Amino acid sequence: MFYIIGLLENLMLLFVVNKEQILHKPMYLLLCMLALTEITSSTSVVPRALCIFWFNLKTITVHGCLTQSFFLPMFTVMHSTILMTMAFDRYVAICNPLRYATILTNARIVKLGLLGLIKSVLFILPLPLLLTRLPFCANRIIPHTHCDPITVAKISCGDITVNSIYGLVILFLVTGLDLMFIALSYGLIIKAILRMSSNEAHHKALNTCTAHICVMLTYYTPGLFYCLTQRFVQDVALHGHVIFADLYLLIPPMLNPIIYGVKTKELREKLCKYTCRW
Template sequence: MADFNLTPSDPSTFILNGIPGLEAAHIWISIPFSMFFAIGLLGNFMLLFVVSKEQTLHKPMYLLLCMLALTDIATSTSVVPKALCIFWFSLKGITVGGCLTQMFFLHAVSMMQSAVLVTMAFDRYVAICNPLKYATILTNARIAKLGLVGLIRAVLFILPLPLLLSRLPFCANRIIPHTYCEHMAVLKMSCGDVSVNRMYGLVIAFVVNGLDLTLIALSYGLIIRAVLRISSKEAHQKALSTCTAHICVMLMSYPPFFYSILTHRFGQGIAPHIHIILANLYFLLPNMLNPIIYGVKTKELREKVVKCTFRMCSLRATDFKPS
């Protein structure tokens, strides 16, 4: 297949090389990528549709699920289409401005997702430890405000990354061994002093996300303490089962994130293609599995999805019924 991309010597362009060492298998790799992407979009849009249509789901917990779904859609759609263009058509060129924009968007949405997970942990804490005050502490308006705070935080903390990068000189070889513009991957293309950029990136990764993890751990510490005070084992299981879905989502989000950050800086012994594949799965798997996990673990949501699906199928059958 011909390479319909700009040359690396073009001063306004980077070349995203896809998965290094597996260029011959790009077509085959694109099959699971596109399947995960399609299933994730279908699941998240279904969740958004059902929650918007069902008045009984207009509650803080489901508003948080919608925020999580929006972050999943945003991250996957900013990564997968360009990756598929590389895999299918060898369209590897991306302007410097487009690369920095993609990088800002990816990292900002990832930080926004972390804020949503913190708010969900707080939601579970209030539901288990202060159930009688839940309706007064967590209202839809308050959840919306917390979401706005998380968005503002993400923009303010991530905006310096592309601004600092845009002031650096880039080397003649602008080939990025990746499918998308990740901060450290772009930083390695610079011939200037990148110490400030490296330090700021580490601060963002470990201080901000570390603070989020600390708040989540504090919430679950208080939840465990409250559950241990309950004498009934059935009540134990019921209380902890409400947290299972949130814990699964966190396990799919935080470990791959820190793995990618550490691999870029200290993982010289890890094969590049393994790192790039795992970095892409970080955006694909949570996007696909999050709505499935919450659909399985949340009975009310599951029933509403089945109800809406049955209703749509009935309407479709009525439309095709002969007059």
């Protein structure tokens, strides 16, 4: 149900932004990129997981597993890159409002999205390649509903030090840099807000950031918790890891369109226009 609701919400969001000319702005273009990333990341895992639970189809080919171990982390990194770009978008909107239309054009946002995709592919491509070099002995049962790279590496009978270190490099270098730029953007935003004289201006500026902050919390908090506990905490029960990982792929795609739909007046009005008609 979470998967279907999230899928319908994100498809509805894409449909409304595409139909409404007034929503053809950088902020909504980034929101569409986020929706596409969430659709593809959950779809790369959930249907396959449901086949395990509903039809007891527990086998997966080596190529299928390697494909899944590439696309899921790639979409995760892409998701983080989009959130960083959205933070920059909010920084420009609040700190340089008069230059917003010239700094962030739709064409520039598309280029930033393509650069983010290239970055994701380049950083994640070594993960499945590192898995192919590992020997797998008698145990070929992956204790998960999908081929998470570190989970697959752990069932190997070889040395997985390189796999583990590279996973941490991605976590701290790629995601860490994104978080650093997000923190820098919000530091400058807070500085600009404190300079504003009226309370109404304070409220308006903060309100434009609320949705983005909520979306970041729903993504980074469980994501970092899952990645770190997978590597450093041994006391968490296996089913706890599995349930948490699956909910991490289901809840943000379901909540994010609701958060933006509630907090963004312009989008809320256009969504109501179509949903009320139906």
